[in-house]
Amino acid sequence: MILKNKKNKKENTKKSKAEKTKKTEDVKGGEKTKKTWSALRGMHDILPKEEKYWKSMYNTASKLAEYMQFSRIETPILEEASLFVRSIGKGTDVVEKEMYLFEDNDGSKVCLRPEATASVVRAYVTDGLWNNPQPVKMWYWGPMFRHDRPQAGRYRQFTQVGFENIGVLDPAADAELILIAFNFYKDLNLPVEIHINSIGTPEERERYKNELLNYYRTKKSYLCEECRKRMVKNPLRLLDCKEEQCQGVKEEAPQIIDWLSEASKSYFMKVLEYLDELGVPYILRPSLVRGLDYYTHTVFEVYPVSGEGAAQSALGGGGRYDLLVEEMGGKSTPAAGMALGVDRSVIYMKDYYQQNQLRVEKDPYDIFFAQLGDRAKGRAMKILEELRKSNIKIAFNLYKNSLKTQLDIANDLKVPYALILGQKEVQEGTIIIRDMESGIQEIVDQKKIENALKKKLKKFDELAK
RNA sequence: GUGUCCUUGGUAUAACGGUUAUUACGUCGGUUUGUGGUACCGACAAAACGGGUUCGACUCCCGUAGGACACCCCA
Numbered sequence: 001m002i003l004k005n006k007k008n009k010k011e012n013t014k015k016s017k018a019e020k021t022k023k024t025e026d027v028k029g030g031e032k033t034k035k036t037w038s039a040l041r042g043m044h045d046i047l048p049k050e051e052k053y054w055k056s057m058y059n060t061a062s063k064l065a066e067y068m069q070f071s072r073i074e075t076p077i078l079e080e081a082s083l084f085v086r087s088i089g090k091g092t093d094v095v096e097k098e099m100y101l102f103e104d105n106d107g108s109k110v111c112l113r114p115e116a117t118a119s120v121v122r123a124y125v126t127d128g129l130w131n132n133p134q135p136v137k138m139w140y141w142g143p144m145f146r147h148d149r150p151q152a153g154r155y156r157q158f159t160q161v162g163f164e165n166i167g168v169l170d171p172a173a174d175a176e177l178i179l180i181a182f183n184f185y186k187d188l189n190l191p192v193e194i195h196i197n198s199i200g201t202p203e204e205r206e207r208y209k210n211e212l213l214n215y216y217r218t219k220k221s222y223l224c225e226e227c228r229k230r231m232v233k234n235p236l237r238l239l240d241c242k243e244e245q246c247q248g249v250k251e252e253a254p255q256i257i258d259w260l261s262e263a264s265k266s267y268f269m270k271v272l273e274y275l276d277e278l279g280v281p282y283i284l285r286p287s288l289v290r291g292l293d294y295y296t297h298t299v300f301e302v303y304p305v306s307g308e309g310a311a312q313s314a315l316g317g318g319g320r321y322d323l324l325v326e327e328m329g330g331k332s333t334p335a336a337g338m339a340l341g342v343d344r345s346v347i348y349m350k351d352y353y354q355q356n357q358l359r360v361e362k363d364p365y366d367i368f369f370a371q372l373g374d375r376a377k378g379r380a381m382k383i384l385e386e387l388r389k390s391n392i393k394i395a396f397n398l399y400k401n402s403l404k405t406q407l408d409i410a411n412d413l414k415v416p417y418a419l420i421l422g423q424k425e426v427q428e429g430t431i432i433i434r435d436m437e438s439g440i441q442e443i444v445d446q447k448k449i450e451n452a453l454k455k456k457l458k459k460f461d462e463l464a465k
Numbered sequence: 466g467u468g469u470c471c472u473u474g475g476u477a478u479a480a481c482g483g484u485u486a487u488u489a490c491g492u493c494g495g496u497u498u499g500u501g502g503u504a505c506c507g508a509c510a511a512a513a514c515g516g517g518u519u520c521g522a523c524u525c526c527c528g529u530a531g532g533a534c535a536c537c538c539c540a
Contacts, residue, residue, distance in 0.1 A: 041531065041532090146538095146540085151534070152534075153540080154539075237537095240538095290539095302540095313538095317540075339540065345540090402499090405494090406501090407501040408501055418501085420500075439500085439501090441500090
């Protein structure tokens with residue numbers, strides 16, 4: 001299909017205008033029209049040139065997970081819709097307007113996962129993970145879907161990396177998760193801010209909500225339109241309002257921390273103490289509430305530290321969800337978790353690296369292997385195959401026949417040495433090693449390539465030491 | 466979901482209601498077929514899609530799609 005398309009296109013360009021007109025008529029006459037596709041709204045391709053960022057994120061997460069003893073879990077992308085309605089909460093925006101919801105062939109309601117915590121908890125409950133040594137620490141990396149209006153760093157399909165700790169109620173677990181989030185960015189050389197708060201138990205939160213509403217009712221005449229809606233729909237969000245006119249009211253508002261029980265408060269204090277001990281900087285933000293219903297006690301979000309510019313959206317966040325496992329049909333089990341937005345983090349990384357002239361280096365090639373002539377090409381493939389396990393990183397291009405072009409590529413790749421194999425060398429069983437800087441060439445026996453190269457390459461010297 | 470702005474080769478761009486749509490990067494090829502960086506030459510490659518206004522639309526208008534930004538919300 002694609003090939004055919006391309007061919008047509010090429011022919012078109014060579015046609016005169018008159019012929020083009022004719023072609024249009026043909027199309028109208030029922031011939032196939034040229035169609036191209038853009039990605040669906042909010043979906044994007046991750047191109048090869050961006051891969052280095054994604055790779056370094058994945059490797060960083062994976063290494064952290066291993067050190068902190070989180071094991072990888074992969075759950076399906078498609079889940080029963082009610083799983084998320086139950087876990088995330090019926091009234092939330094994520095469930096109400098952002099789910100990719102559709103009917104499966106048998107008529108059951110399924111959806112593309114908007115997040116993974118619910119799935120991980122489902123696995124914990126139904127796959128018997130509660131019989132394993134507790135807590136069960138798991139991490140995941142994969143695509144999530146939310147049907148939202150796209151914006152910078154907000155896509156309908158996006159990648160999250162997340163960590164879940166199920167089965168233990170201990171401030172150390174909360175601190176550990178925050179530490180992982182912090183270290184993830186630290187290892188990538190990205191400065192971040194941790195915002196943290198505690199929203200206590202549902203009962204405490206309910207009491208606070210009433211108190212907040214009582215307070216806001218007395219100030220109703222000062223409020224913006226949006227805030228009046230929030231009073232009915234989502235009172236805790238009142239504290240997020242950015243309108244000038246509401247700032248004064250906000251500052252005087254009661255804070256949730258004052259409405260927590262002693263137990264909740266001291267739990268939260270302990271989390272903060274651990275963070276202090278670890279040297280993880282945080283900002284207490286009494287207005288921080290999270291969008292999903294299942295959170296209890298500790299909640300936190302991670303923000304980029306931007307030199308200038310507007311407040312950016314969160315890179316990630318998480319918190320404790322002690323009631324979710326039971327809500328999902330398991331035994332009452334405490335748990336906590338967090339998730340980071342990889343797409344957003346990649347954007348931040350690109351930006352920050354560019355501004356600060358940092359680079360993600362790809363592993364450079366050691367050698368370029370140039371071949372010349374039919375027989376040499378076959379022989380080159382064979383030699384490349386023999387060197388595959390040698391740890392020497394060799395670039396090659398078997399489809400270019402001119403030596404000039406191949407050395408040009410070698411030059412672009414900035415390799416220190418090139419191998420040159422032509423008809424003559426094939427006959428003699430030798431190969432040329434060319435020093436790309438000095439231009440000095442040396443002829444060696446084909447059987448001794450590996451050793452000869454290793455002698456020349458510095459990295460093998462260092463390994464030997 | 467609401468609002469504002471935008472859409473010219475792969476990327477970045479220029480001009481124009483009327484000749485063959487500018488330039489750079491890029492890609493491919495070449496400068497006597499076995500030797501790189503420079504240079505020179507050549508080729509490739511574009512008006513998102515559909516409709517309207519007009520003698521004539523890449524240019525003006527409308528719709529669709531996509532993008533960007535803000536809000537709601539969130540990763």
